[in-house]
Amino acid sequence: MSSPQPPSTPKSSRPTITTPHRRSNSASYASPIDIKPKSPAARRMSMTSTSQSASLTPQTFAEKILANEQVVLGGIVSSLMLCGILYSLIRSTSLNTSEIHHHSLPHRAAYFARKSNILNVVFVKRAWGWTSLLYLLHLFTSPPTTSSNDAGSYSRTRRFGVWILATAAWLLFTSWFFGAGLGDRVIALTGGxxxxxxxxxxxxxxxxxxxxxxxxxxxxxxxxxxxxxxxxxxxxxxxxxxxxxxxxxxxxxxxxxxSSANIHATSDHDPLHxxxxxxxxRGFDISGHAFLLTLSIMVLGRELAETWKSWAVKPGKINRTLFRDTGSINTAHWWISVSATVLVGIWAWMILMTGIYFHNPPEKLSGIVLGLSTSYLINVLIPPPSSQSAFNPISAPNAAFSRPTAGLGSMFDENAARRGGVVDDGVIHEDAEESSGDDLIDRGKTMGKRQKAD
Incomplete structure (x- = not known):
């Protein structure tokens, strides 16, 4: 006696399970290299992934440093000042410049301990003038190919704005628009x-x-x-x-x-005073040299960053530029870049000398902190084109790698990005405008099979 059979279900009422975009005659072997995404959105995602993979090429040590030049320059400035302060404490070399009589002291033995040294007289006394001169010359002689996007974050207008903000900070410290400068006001408020x-x-x-x-x-x-x-x-x-x-x-x-009525001015000498x-x-005398030299290094370093990066990527190009006919503007720009780089080195050396020979430690550190804070504020207002860092808190998003968004609150949908469609009740529908001809043929065949099954 045969066992009872379960009642049969009509063929027309059975659920048909179909896999979208799966061809029935795809039994032949296909290499992974030959498989190409059908949807244009998927192809774009594939190309983006390839671009992202290519962008992960290991950087050289110099490129890693220059990618965060503001952090590196800030670290160098701080390290030089700390080393100078440590040396001055060990050897007792620092002069307390807040005492009024220090101007009448005899010259000290160390050359850079004297205010009459050549770097102080020629350069530091006119520090912002030298910095402004080379900054503006480098800015206006830079060729269009130097900037990554002349209309974007590295445009001449934005770089000129950096100099305007830095000059305003210098004026605010030295001679405020409404009277005494910030440094003098601090001295007066602290009992000077x-x-x-x-x-x-x-x-x-x-x-x-x-x-x-x-x-x-x-x-x-x-x-x-x-x-x-x-x-x-x-x-x-x-x-x-x-x-x-x-x-x-x-x-x-x-x-x-x-009375000095018997002293008369002649063409040989000025009137005697x-x-x-x-x-x-007395009072708290913020180190003006530390502030100004720090600001100069940070601002010049930002302007020279792209030039330094080009030198790091193609070091051989530096020497060839001198002996190749590249035009007078390019040659002048090269010499200006070298001069500005040398000036950054002079400022760094004088920061070390300031740390060793002048001011007390709190006054020197306050000058460094004020200079770095001013640079940070400038980078907030006009972000540099380099990567994110402590001194570059804002960076423009890379449009080539931007992800599409969909849905409430701009939540990212990975399936929509890869297949070009939207998710609705768990079913993925491709956009008709982005579907290729093969996709439309596959859809027609699938719909025909369903109608015959019904």
């Missing part, structure tokens, strides 16, 4: 006094009647605890921030100075 030394031969009784708050200052005599003191007269603070000290602006002081320029005494 503007003063001038009294000349010899002044009647001290008369001085005491006019100026009751005199003070003395001077260096210690080596090997003793005594000091060589001078008498100083406190002055209003505006005399240390640009106001000239003349008999008309401060007659009380000049009334005490012995009885008083030196007023200066600050």
């Amino acid at each position: 006094n503007c003063a001038v030394p009294l000349p010899a031969g002044v009647d001290m009784k008369s001085v005491g009647e006019i100026f009751p708050s005199l003070f003395t200052a001077g260096p210690e005599i080596p090997g003793t605890t005594s000091q060589v003191n001078k008498i100083y007269v406190p002055l209003p603070q505006d005399f240390c921030t640009g106001k000239p000290l003349t008999p008309s602006t401060f007659p009380q002081l000049f009334s005490l100075i012995p 009885a008083l030196p320029r007023p200066r600050w005494h």
Whole structure:
């Protein structure tokens, strides 16, 4: 006796399971190399993946450094200053420049400890002038091929804006638009006094009647605890921030100075002055050299970054440019780039000398921090074209590698990106506009099979 059979289901009511885009006659072997994506969206994704793979080529050490030149330059500046401070503490080489008498001290033995050294007189005293000159020359002689996108993040307009912001920061520190500069204001707020030394031969009784708050200052005599003191007269603070000290602006002081009517100006010498320029005494004196040289290095380094990258990628091209007829502008641009690079080296060396010979450690560190902070703010307002870093917090997205978005909140759909369609109830539908001719034929065959099955 045969076992009972389950009731048969009509053929027309059986569910038909079909796999989209699967051909029935695809039994022949196909190499993975021969398989090509059908959808244009899938082909674009394949090409993008290839481009991304190609972009993962290992970088050289120099290229890795130059890709984050702002971080590297900031690290070099900070390291040089810290090394200088450490050396000055060990060898006691630093001069406290907040003391008013340091201007009258005899020259120190070390050459770069003297303010009369050639680099300080010729370059550092005019630091922003040199930086601006080479920055603008490099900017306006740079060929179009130097920039990755002359209308984008490396355009001349944006680079000129960097110089404008840096110049505004320099003016804000040295001579603020509404009076004294930021450095002078900090000295005044932290207890600094503007003063001038009294000349010899002044009647001290008369001085005491006019100026009751005199003070003395001077260096210690080596090997003793005594000091060589001078008498100083406190002055209003505006005399240390640009106001000239003349008999008309401060007659009380000049009334005490012995008459010098017998001294007449001739063509051989300038008129003699009885008083030196007023200066600050005490207070917190932010290192102006540390601030300005740091800002100069960071701004010049940003402008030279693309040039340095081209030198790192093609080092042989540096020498060939000199002996190849590339035009006067290109040759001038090369020499300007070399000069600006040398200037960056001079600024770095003088930062080290500042750390060794001038200011106390807090004043030097505050100058470095202020310079780096100003550079960071400039990079926030006008982002450089290099990769993201601590000094480049904003970077434009790469359009070649941008992903499509779909759905609420722009959520990314991987299937939609690969097949060019949208997900609806778990079924993927390709867009008719992006379907190839083979895809339309496959759809027609599938629909015909379904109709015959029904």
